[in-house]
Amino acid sequence: MTDRKVIAVVGATGAQGGGLVRAILNEPNGGFAARVLTRDVNSTKAKEFARLGAEVVAADIDNFESVKKAFEGAFGAYCVTFFWAHFSPEKEMAEAKTMAEAAKAARLRHVIWSTLEDTRKWVPLSDNRMPTLQGNYKVPHFDAKGESNHFFTDAGVPTTFLLTSFYWDNFIHFGMGPKKGPDGKLAITFPLGDKMMLGIAAEDIGKCAYGIFKRSDEFVGKTIAISGENLTGAQMATVFSVELGKEVRYNSVPPEVYRGFGFPGADDLGNMFQFKRDFEEYFCGRRKSDFSRDLNPSLQSFKMWLSRNKNAIPLEDA
Numbered sequence: 001m002t003d004r005k006v007i008a009v010v011g012a013t014g015a016q017g018g019g020l021v022r023a024i025l026n027e028p029n030g031g032f033a034a035r036v037l038t039r040d041v042n043s044t045k046a047k048e049f050a051r052l053g054a055e056v057v058a059a060d061i062d063n064f065e066s067v068k069k070a071f072e073g074a075f076g077a078y079c080v081t082f083f084w085a086h087f088s089p090e091k092e093m094a095e096a097k098t099m100a101e102a103a104k105a106a107r108l109r110h111v112i113w114s115t116l117e118d119t120r121k122w123v124p125l126s127d128n129r130m131p132t133l134q135g136n137y138k139v140p141h142f143d144a145k146g147e148s149n150h151f152f153t154d155a156g157v158p159t160t161f162l163l164t165s166f167y168w169d170n171f172i173h174f175g176m177g178p179k180k181g182p183d184g185k186l187a188i189t190f191p192l193g194d195k196m197m198l199g200i201a202a203e204d205i206g207k208c209a210y211g212i213f214k215r216s217d218e219f220v221g222k223t224i225a226i227s228g229e230n231l232t233g234a235q236m237a238t239v240f241s242v243e244l245g246k247e248v249r250y251n252s253v254p255p256e257v258y259r260g261f262g263f264p265g266a267d268d269l270g271n272m273f274q275f276k277r278d279f280e281e282y283f284c285g286r287r288k289s290d291f292s293r294d295l296n297p298s299l300q301s302f303k304m305w306l307s308r309n310k311n312a313i314p315l316e317d318a
């Protein structure tokens with residue numbers, strides 16, 4: 001244990017962090033050990049990780065001292081924030097700052113910061129193609145992450161900035177799976193027109209992060225962008241139809257219609273999809289699945305992911 005590099009994993013009982021912890025545990029001779037950070041060391045997931053050999057420690061990213069203590073003695077940390085738990089970009093930025101300063105205090109040698117683009121560099125607040133949200137943002141859950149990058153550089157923390165992609169797991173957990181339309185047919189709905197959307201299995205983000213820690217010297221100070229596969233809405237619908245054995249259509253709506261769907265965060269996601277639609281060349285060009293596969297040789301395509309996970313997708317009978 002002592003000669004292994006300890007990686008402290010924020011969000012370890014969640015999607016991104018969980019993938020990283022499992023990647024480390026699955027390679028006992030890989031030279032790394034996983035430290036699970038959780039607010040509840042007695043949860044079922046935390047206990048399961050302890051049973052599998054991870055160190056489990058209590059920490060809350062809203063509490064600097066707890067994060068600093070949890071980072072101490074580690075080689076590195078995986079840092080992620082949880083926008084959808086509170087919908088506040090300011091809170092997200094405060095949490096990123098806490099983790100950056102805790103990483104500095106603990107003298108970590110490599111941090112991966114799970115970030116996204118500050119879309120205001122492409123769509124300034126004065127650009128009315130999409131509404132400004134929460135007073136100061138275009139895509140709050142992107143912008144706050146991008147704006148937070150400087151906390152890590154300001155603190156002088158050796159950081160890899162990891163630009164992630166849309167999780168296909170959103171079809172299971174985020175209510176984005178196929179829904180029955182007025183015509184009685186199943187459809188997936190995105191405001192993307194004929195543009196491509198990057199996607200990835202959430203589990204593969206953690207596996208890519210493990211690949212980055214394994215090649216630490218190469219990636220400190222770099223920005224790395226990952227994706228599993230880039231597909232249009234129509235292509236995703238075709239894969240759904242094949243895998244589910246029933247027709248699934250692609251329903252493209254204008255971003256303003258998506259923003260008006262009324263669920264919490266619909267305006268943020270409507271702007272996010274519009275950003276992906278309007279800057280497809282940048283967004284898809286930046287994230288390369290070949291490079292992601294180099295970091296994570298078991299990177300899944302959408303078809304692979306769907307064939308493994310289709311039974312977990314809540315589906316209305318069509």
Ligand SMILES: NC(=O)c1ccc[n+]([C@@H]2O[C@H](COP(=O)([O-])OP(=O)(O)OC[C@H]3O[C@@H](n4cnc5c(N)ncnc54)[C@H](OP(=O)(O)O)[C@@H]3O)[C@@H](O)[C@H]2O)c1
Binds near residue numbers: 010038043062080168
């Ligand atoms: N969905 C997507 O397509 C997508 C794509 C790219 C990026 N993202 C970003 O991913 C982030 C969320 O990551 P995720 O999906 O891996 O999260 P997740 O699956 O929702 O994981 C949440 C985990 O984080 C822990 N957590 C929550 N609040 C915490 C706190 N205050 N202190 C310490 N731990 C806390 C919880 O662990 P305990 O209960 O054990 O403490 C929980 O298990 C969001 O900011 C989102 O914007 C999402």
